[in-house]
Amino acid sequence: MSTRLHADPAVLSHLTRSELATLHRLLLEERIVQQARVVELQDPPDLEPDLAQFLLVRCQEALEEIEEAMRLIEHGAYGVCSGCGTTIPYARLEALPAAQRCVSCQAGHNRAQR
Numbered sequence: 001m002s003t004r005l006h007a008d009p010a011v012l013s014h015l016t017r018s019e020l021a022t023l024h025r026l027l028l029e030e031r032i033v034q035q036a037r038v039v040e041l042q043d044p045p046d047l048e049p050d051l052a053q054f055l056l057v058r059c060q061e062a063l064e065e066i067e068e069a070m071r072l073i074e075h076g077a078y079g080v081c082s083g084c085g086t087t088i089p090y091a092r093l094e095a096l097p098a099a100q101r102c103v104s105c106q107a108g109h110n111r112a113q114r
């Protein structure tokens with residue numbers, strides 16, 4: 001399997017090739033962490049079943065977001081806010097590699113979910 005990135009430099013103009021490679025690596029690491037957590041939560045040693053189930057769902061959602069972010073990297077559409085279409089700054093992506101919204105759209109999204 002090739003790990004080459006087929007990103008369109010025009011779309012990803014705000015991210016350098018090495019920034020993108022770093023974010024891709026962060027996503028891979030995060031995926032390993034979340035996958036290990038899912039395995040652990042399927043047979044939780046000392047957690048309430050309800051809490052374990054809640055955490056399991058959160059982990060699976062996080063994994064889906066990671067998969068989606070990696071798909072977006074492949075398609076050259078990564079780092080663009082799904083709400084307003086603005087580019088998401090590298091600093092935010094480095095802290096939250098699976099982020100799909102800018103800070104203000106994420107705030108609005110969180111409010112809408114409550």
Ligand SMILES: [Zn+2]
Binds near residue numbers: 084085101103
């Ligand atoms: Zn936005």
